[in-house]
Amino acid sequence: MLPFELLVGLRYTHAKRRNHFISFISIVSMAGIALGVMALIVVLSVMNGFQEELRARILGVAAHLEISGPADRLADWRGVLAQAQRNKEVLSGAPYVNAQGMLANGDMVRGAIIRGVLPELESRVADFAQHMKAGKLADLRPGDFGIVLGAELARALNVYPGDKLVLLTPQGNITPAGVMPRVKQFTVTGIFEAGMFEYDSGLALIHLQDAQKLLRLGNDVSGVRLKLDELFRAPLVTRELSQSLSGHYYLTDWTQSHANFFRAVAIEKRMMFLILLLIVAVAAFNIVSTLVMAVTDKQSDIAILRTLGAKPASIMAIFIVQGAFIGVFGTLLGVVSGVLLALNVETVVPFIERLAGMDLFPADVYYISQLPSKLVWDDVGIIGGVSLLISLVATLYPSWRASRINPAEALRYE
Incomplete structure (x- = not known):
């Protein structure tokens, strides 16, 4: 049988709320996390492909x-x-x-x-x-x-x-x-x-x-x-x-x-990882906003659970589950879409070029005239793990505030 903290936390994620704005913020948070994870996977895959293609072409002549x-x-x-x-x-x-x-x-x-x-x-x-x-x-x-x-x-x-x-x-x-x-x-x-x-x-x-x-x-x-x-x-x-x-x-x-080529790609890869990780971090701040409003909206529910014997740690776990669900769902959505796009980027880019009527990577400007992609599953695992960690950390403060609510104060005006 599932722990009641998990059951209540999952119920809060899909139950009909009086405040629909909280649902909107939750959806925005999921979309932001998914977008950040997808962008990270695609960009790092393209950089891995660029590095491998550059190495192969250089060593094919050198x-x-x-x-x-x-x-x-x-x-x-x-x-x-x-x-x-x-x-x-x-x-x-x-x-x-x-x-x-x-x-x-x-x-x-x-x-x-x-x-x-x-x-x-x-x-x-x-x-x-x-x-x-x-x-x-x-x-x-x-x-x-x-x-x-x-x-x-x-x-x-x-x-x-x-x-x-x-x-x-x-x-x-x-x-x-x-x-x-x-x-x-x-x-x-x-x-x-x-x-x-x-x-x-x-x-x-x-x-x-x-x-x-x-x-x-x-x-x-x-x-x-x-x-x-x-x-x-x-x-x-x-x-x-x-x-x-x-x-x-x-x-x-x-x-x-040829150290300058590969060092430049390695440095750029690390910097792009940090920069695009900020998208995930911004989306995680939305989780904080969502949970803060949810805690305010559920004060009476929290008070009732406390009077029925729920411990502060259990209240904290309920809202961690609610916030973690947003992070897990957004991360999974981002991983799936990012992997699919990274595996098909060599098809997507020519389609965009035909649609825009322009050459995105002219050979006289770039070393490689086609956009390569190499999906590294270790990168996917790191990105997914970091995204889940950021999402989990974002739930701690609102959940801790929920566990500190005094039942008598919360029920005074009910």
């Missing part, structure tokens, strides 16, 4: 870990790679040459990062094969001076596969007329689209041997890119390799080279 030599030159890259692969966390590696240059097609000129790669090894550390829109990475052959461009970079230069363009590098040739930049004609063999404007508009790939010839590196490279078994162990692997590699090298993992 590497988990990079090893470079002094002055950005590495002589024996095969020996360094062999040493690195002794670590069980290292799955594969590939050499690279990094340089800056200017790409020109007639009057159109764009600056870009020029990366020299070995196509057969590069596919083991990056996902360019999945992002190719035209041509293949394997089309880069030594001596052919082919080049693969990001989609936005190709669009800016107005070039297509098979077209010619000119690459100018800052490393100059000394001539009687002075220092002249090195100029070489390349043929566009492919176009990739990684989905990140930073790479699509500023990265070009050429064959490693062509880059070595152009920059006069001989057999040297800029460094070695590594792919790890578990990307989140990159800082630990960096420390292990720094101790095991024989020689002087610079080691940089993805958490260092």
